[in-house]
Amino acid sequence: MVTESDAELISAWIDGELDPALASSLLDRVASEPGVAACWARYHLVQDALHSHEVAAMAVASCEARVAAALRDEPAHGGHVVNLPARSRPRSRRLVQGLAIAAGIAGIAWVAVPLFRDASGDAAPHGAVVAAARSMAAPGRPARLDVADASGEGLDSYIAAHGDLAGNGFMPPAAALLRASFAEEK
C-alpha cells in the first residue's frame, strides 16, 4: 500500500535529496511492490513533463494541433513578440516565453503522454519526439534538422566505441560508459 510518506520519499529521491539510509529500502519497495512502482512512474512522468524532450511525444496530428493552439493562446505568443534571433531577445522576455511554453506543454503532456505509450509502457519513439519538438520550437530559433530515431539502426558499435574514449567532463569516466551502454540497451 502506498502511503503519503512513500510519495514524499519518492519525490525526495527523484530530487536527489533522500537520505541514503532511506534510499536503499525505498528501491527495494519499488522493485517489489506494484503500487509503489506505479507511484514512482507517476513522479517520473511529472519530471519528464517538466524537463524531458519526451514531453514532445505528441506527434499525432490532432494532439499536435491542440498543442499548437494552446501555445498560440498563450499571452506571451501574442502579436507583440518580434521574432528576433534568440540570443538578442531580452532575457526576461525569453524567460517568460519559456515558462509559458513549458506550462502549456507540461499540462498537455501530463494528459497526453500516457496515450502514446504502448501496452508495455514504452514511450513514443524518439523520432516522433524530435519531430514534434522541432515543430514546437520557440519562435526565432533557427530551423532544426529532420532527426530520426536511431534505435535498431545498427549504430550501437559507434555509440559503444565513442563511450570507450569519451569522457563526460564532470562525472567519473564511468559516466560515458554508462551512457553508451544505456543507448545500446535501448
Add this chain to the structure above:
Amino acid sequence: MRVEASTWRSKASRLASCLGVSCVGLGAAVGGLPGAAVAADPAPARTETQWLEAIRHAAEQQTYRGLFVYTQGDSMRTSRVVHTVQDGVPIERVQPLDGRMREYLRRGDSVECFYHDDRRVVVSQGPRGARFPALVSAAPEDILRHYALEVEGRGRVAGNNCQLIRLTPRDDLRYGYDLCVEPASGLALKVRTRDQEGRQIDQMAFSDVRIGEPVDASELRPSWPAVGWTREENVAQQVDLERLGWAVSPPDGFRIERVVSRRLGEGTAKDAVREAYQALLSDGLATVSVFIEVAAAPSFPLDVAHRHGAASVYSRKVGTATVTVVGEVPPETVTSIARSVEFHDPH
C-alpha cells in the same frame, strides 16, 4: 540569481496538485519534505576557472564510492561505482545493477568489460599517454569562451549539500549543463544535460556517495573470476589522419584531441568486426567522435541526422569510405562535422 534545489519538485507538486493527481489520493502533500532543507553554510570562494579546475580534479583524482543513477526520458539505470587513484592512475569499477549482467573495470586508459551471460571479457586499450575525461585537456579559460558559468544557490544531493552551477552555451553548437557540486571536494554529485530549448537530455546523479574514504583492493576486483571466459583485446593505435589524406574541420571551440585506429563491432551477424579510424573532438565538456571506415557497407540510412539515446549521429559517404559522427551535441553539430570531412589522396 538563486535557484532552490527543490525547484522542479515544487513545480511537479504544484502541477500534480493542479491536475488532481497523487499517489495517495487527492490533496496529498508531496512537497515540504523533512530533511530537504538546504543548509546555509557558505561555499568556498572560487572564481569561475577555479570551479572548473576543482570539478575536473575531483572527477579523476578523488576517491569516492556510491550509487550512480543515469536517467534518460522515462528510463533509469542504477550502477555502483568505486573510484580511486593508485600510483597516479585512476581506477574505477562500475557495476550496473539492472539490464544485462556486466561490469566495467577501468585502469587509466584501459577498460575491461565483463559480460557474465556471454562468459566474455572485452579489453579496450587506448594509446599510452592519452588522458581523459575531456575536461582535463582543455584550459578552463577556453571552456568559458564557449559556456557562461553561473554560480547559483545551494542544493542537496544524496544527503550532501552542494553548490548549483549552471553552464550555458554561448551558441547553438553544444548543450548546456546544470551541476550540483560538493563544495569541499569539487565532486559533481549531479549533472543534468539540457538542449537549446532547456529540455533535459539526460541526467547523472549520485543517490548515495561517500567521498575520501579509503578503498580496499577487494572493492576493485570484478565479481566473477572470469576463468575460462573468452578474452578479446581491442588495442587502439595512434594515427595521423592528415598523413592518411583525411581532413576534419572542427566547429568553433572544438579541437581534435586524439586520433586512433581501432576495431568496431561485436563480431555478430548484425554487427561485424571492422577497422576504423576514430578522431575524438572536444570543446572541453562535450565530446564528439568521427569514425572513418575505408571499406564499409553501411546498413543504416546515410545523410540523415539520428538521435540515439543522448547522442546525435550522422553518417555520409566520402568517396568509398563511410564517415559517421557521434556525440552528445545537437544534431546540427554532428551534421556539420560530418560534412566537413574531406579526403585528398596523399599519393
